[in-house]
Amino acid sequence: MSGFNTNNRAVKWFDNRLPIFSYVNEHLVDYPAPRNLNYLWNFGSLAGITLVIMIATGLLLAMQYTPHVDHAFDSVERIMRDVNFGWLIRYIHMNGASFFFIVVYLHMFRGLYYGSYKAPREVLWGLGVIILLLMMATAFMGYVLPWGQMSYWGATVITNLFSAIPLVGDSIVSWLWGGFAVDNPTLNRFFALHYLLPFVIVAVVFLHLWALHRFGSNNPLGIEAKGPQDKIPFHPYYTVKDLVGLGVFLILFALFVFYAPNYMGHPDNYIEADPLVTPSHIVPEWYFLPFYAMLRAITFDISIPFTGITLIDAKLGGVLTMFGSIILLFFLPWLDSSPVRSSRFRPLYKNFFWVLVVACLVLGYVGAQPPEEPWVTIGQIATAYYFAHFLIILPLLGRLERPKPLPASISDPVLKSGGAGTSAQAKPMEKA
Structure with missing residues (x-):
């Protein structure tokens, strides 16, 4: 693995004083990764890209949104009808939330299948669960902002759950509401927190990546890399693999955004919130x-x-x-x-x-x-x-x-097969 090297004197001067380029080279280019990672390891990078998409579209929507119970619903309709490409930005943000959860859930189930939560990666796993909790809080508060029927009643039902806590439950609910019912103070608080929490998620994601690079990625065999023969540079091998996964992801994402933008939503949320009319079936x-x-x-x-x-x-x-x-x-x-x-x-x-x-x-x-x-x-x-x-x-x-016997190293199945090609590698690993 070669260190960062450049003939550009300006870049070299800057990097000597603030080693950003060296850091990127170390963790995204020359970073040694297990040589047997499959496409299930794409979901981590896809989650990061989706987070960036959500923040970018969220910032654009916040510029046009009005967090007031008398104007929130109409401001969303204005975004959809009058703002240039507002419909596209909102549909990307709305469906992006669903796709964010899809890739994170698949990422976590992959971790469960291959034991990525085991020592020495316990902190890495714990940070991932914290990210999931922050995502849930952010998504719940964001669902309230359109101020449709399901937004209002979903907020009422979920916040009322805290009233079940003995002694302090009712006080917690009143504090969340900012009053005695879900109303304007509630909407303002949820908007502020929905704006803030994605940046908290970004901070925890950096910690998550830091913990990941401390011991390196797990792999389908679940054994640690023993030496250089078990590792390859992250670039170009896995950057190309991630780009293939990103292409498939964006195709599926575009299909929903352009052809079925409301498929994963609820039709009642296109009815303005009415505290006097309860929907027949409230679902999140x-x-x-x-x-x-x-x-x-x-x-x-x-x-x-x-x-x-x-x-x-x-x-x-x-x-x-x-x-x-x-x-x-x-x-x-x-x-x-x-x-x-x-x-x-x-x-x-x-x-x-x-x-x-x-x-x-x-x-x-x-x-x-x-x-x-x-x-x-x-x-x-x-x-x-x-x-x-x-x-x-x-x-x-x-x-x-009684587990099956583990191979001596990641490269062991390849060496035993007598070949180093992709097909020769894949066959014995599947047998393992």
């Missing part, structure tokens, strides 16, 4: 549906047997379950007791992983359905499996599962 955006299903899965109080004393009522239990499903992810590196990272060598874990994926998809579907049978029972079963997967199955698998 699709990326919150699994957590919404967990919230509604708790329909019973938790009491001390034979005393009638209620410890946790159903509302508080639902709130704890919903937030607990995310907080649980922070402890994942210590809940999974297996020393083997990649599910390629963990046949039992691989099966349970796909059951978890199905459970999450079922929760997403249940969250979009009315809170009635059979959806309540199905949601309870899927919620129970979600928590059992992390709290019971993973700790037990580390003790009961």
